[in-house]
Amino acid sequence: MEYGELIHDFVDGTLDSNLENNLFVELASNQQLRSELKQFIEFERTARFDTAAYAPKAETTAGVFSKLGIPLPVAATAVVAPTTGGLMTILSKYSQGLIGAVIATLITAGVMYFAMDGIGNSSVGSKKTAITTMKKQVSGENSTSQASNIPIIRAGEEKEPRVIEKVIVRYVDKPVYVEKEKDESLQSLKEEVSVKSESPLSSIRDLGLASTERAISEFNPERLFNDTRFATFRQTGFGKDTYSPELGIYDFLDKLGIGFEVTGTDYWMFPKESVPKSENPILENKKIALVMNLSENWQAGAELRQEFFYHQYQDVNYLYKQYNNYQTGSAFLRWVPINYDFASFFGQLTYGGNIGGQVGRAMIGTILKPSPDYSFIIGLEGSGMLYHHNNEVLLAKKLGLHYGLLFNF
Amino acid sequence: MKKDYLSYTDEELLRMMEGSKQEADFAFRIIYDKYSPRLHAYCMRILNNREEAEDIFQETFVRFYQKVDSRQHQGSIQGFLITIARNLCLNSKRDKREMIGLEEFHLTMNGEDEHEQKEIFNLIRTALELIEFEYREPLVLRLYDGMSYEEIAEVCNITPENARKRVFRAKQKIKAIIEPNYREMYN
Structure with a gap:
């Protein structure tokens, strides 16, 4: 029996112990034989570490059991992914999903931001402005942040100062303001309402003088402030009305x-x-x-x-x-x-x-x-x-x- | 106490396969769990084609399940499975000639330590594809399926001594194929 065959049997585990001694003696002095032994060991290792060969595809396993109508087995190898990492x-x-979520959030934020600035009288932010302006006017505060269509009262003016009241007379989609001078006749007020009202609010024109007066006299800013239509953020638990009249910022x-x-x-x-x-x-x-x-x-x-x-x-x-x-x-x-x-x-x-x-x-x-x-x-x-x-x-x-x-x- | 599935003998499993549907399904799961890796390795290394190997592998288990209760099988389950797979492989190979030739056998040796072992494995696996079926099969059964020479002899219809010789010859052939690259790698 040649040494190559002895090596094969040795690696195979079938070599007789007497021949094993002979092989070791020869190995000690024969470089080529040692190289051959190394190769034979590599053959064994190749088979042992050939993981691809031992692992059927998941769909193949599923196919076997599906064809036979047997529920899928649970093998004893795979475990839950480790928590390290x-x-x-x-x-x-999840980077793809996260990036998508971030982009969607930014777009939403941007749209909301511009929507609130651009469409002032229909946005929630504008409602807040209306509420606060109302409060200021009712409490008689003077402020440079008043809306431009309200005259500013300055001391020492020759003309008799006019006291302007600004009230909401009806809430449809947005607050509607009516200005009146206290001393003016109700007729002039009626005309002013007609002029200032625009088509979406044409119903305001139908308000009789009596109802206008009643609206003015019955106006209760606190009740209006508690109106649910003005309290979107406050009632959902956050985003309260943090507008500061003093600072005038959001x-x-x-x-x-x-x-x-x-x-x-x-x-x-x-x-x-x-x-x-x-x-x-x-x-x-x-x-x-x-x-x-x-x-x-x-x-x-x-x-x-x-x-x-x-x-x-x-x-x-x-x-x-x-x-x-x-x-x-x-x-x-x-x-x-x-x-x-x-x-x-x-x-x-x-x-x-x-x-x-x-x-x-x-x-x-x-x-x-x-x-x-x-x-x-x-x-x-x-x-x-x-x-x-x-x-x-x-x-x-x-x-x-x-x-x-x-x-x- | 639950019985360890490894403790079921082939005889017990085969008996269960002939029992009720529930019992047969349970036994089949154990058999699949126990023998599927080796059977898959056999299909993969005999056919050298992943897709084809998956098909044969799947078909082998299906046939095993269907046939086992109608056959008074006395040998090992692994041997039975390999025999089914072998027949399917031979049928598959009958109409298909080996397409790989020596000229296609190119491997680049980069000599980097971290890749060296992988290169050797690839080298040996590729050489395995090149040797004749009569040598490759006993070697695969021996190395991948861990079968004894008696079992290999039974599957291949040869004597145990012949099986041992073929395994040795297969290794010699692989050694001859990889020798130039192997020498380059280590010298």
């Missing part, structure tokens, strides 16, 4: 109706966890979120939270249990169908993902508003995380009590 991994995984974030949430959660896993947590992060089950008003009843936002999901799944060999920590990034849509001054009630859908898989949530809750600057948020939230175990889709579930603070810019 951090935020950057998540960001890179805060940009207020214009966008943006709020900031910091919340925590207490969760019950389904099934109940029976292994300890993978780690104990400082910000355990905490969430931060930016929320933006889309309309009186709709809000949208983005959130980032640290949370745990409990995974338990069985295959033919093992019962797997993992209680992992994740950093989940999500976007949410909140519907606020019921608004009161002191509270609002909402339903919310959230969709996002982390390194382990996709995450979806549904929440119902309430926002308590003790102050225009901040609110308390509390809700009951169900969360689900889809993850994969050897090509099988599995779901981790939990129900949580969600509570925290909502700061209004």
Whole structure:
């Protein structure tokens, strides 16, 4: 038997021990034989590490079981993706979606910004202006920020000073102003109303003098201020009327109706966890979120939270249990169908993902508003995380009590 | 206590396959889990074509499930699976000539350490494709499927000694093919 064959049998594990000694002696002095041994070992290693050969495609496995009408198996190899990798991994995984969300947010913000500036008398911001101007006029303040169509009263003028009152006589789509001089006759007032009114507000022309007078006399600025049509932001929990008559500016974030949430959660896993947590992060089950008003009843936002999901799944060999920590990034849509001054009630859908898989949530809750600057948020939230175990889709579930603070810019 | 699926013997699994549908499905899952990697490796390295290998692999398990209850199989499940796959492979190869030739066998040796091992593996796998089927098959069964020479002999209808010789010859042939590149890599 030549040495090459001995090497083969040696690597193969079938070489007789007597021949093995002979081979070792020869190997010690024969460089070519050592090289041959190395190659034979490489053959074994090639087969062992030929992972592509051992792994059938997922669709092939699915095809086998589908053809036979058997539910897909759960193999004992794949596990939930490790939680290491951090935020950057998540960001890179979902970068396309995140970039899209950011662009959409910026476009929305831009449109809202210009819409509020450009169409003054129909926008929410303009409503605020109307309210504040009303207040100033009623309280008799003099200010250089008065609207240009209202005469400025200056001391020492020769002409008899005129006292101008500006009131809302009817609210249709926008406030309609009527100016009158206290000493003028009602007839002149009627003419002025007719001149200043434009076609969309032609109904104002139908107001009789008596009704005009009544409107003026019955005007109650406080009641008007509490009118729901003027209170869109205030009643949804943030974006209160922060306009400052003294400064005469709007805060940009207020214009966008943006709020900031910091919340925590207490969760019950389904099934109940029976292994300890993978780690104990400082910000355990905490969430931060930016929320933006889309309309009186709709809000949208983005959130980032640290949370745990409990995974338990069985295959033919093992019962797997993992209680992992994740950093989940999500976007949410909140519907606020019921608004009161002191509270609002909402339903919310959230969709996002982390390194382990996709995450979806549904929440119902309430926002308590003790102050225009901040609110308390509390809700009951169900969360689900889809993850994969050897090509099988599995779901981790939990129900949580969600509570925290909502700061209004 | 749940029984470890590795502890089921082939005989037990085959008996379960002939039982109720539920029992048969359970047994089939275990068999698939246990033997699919090796069977897939056989198909892949015998056919040298991923798509074709996937088809044969799939068909093998389907036929196994359909036939196993009508056949009083005495040997190992792996042997049975390989036999089905082998017949399918031979049928597939019958109408198809080996297209790869030595002139197509080009591998670039870059000599970088991190790629060196991968290059060697590629080199050997490519050489495996070049050797004749009668040598390649025993080698694949031995290296990839871990079969004994007796089992290889049974599958290939040869004697165990002949199986051992063919495996050795296969390695010699591969060695001869890769020798120039291998020498270049290490010298």
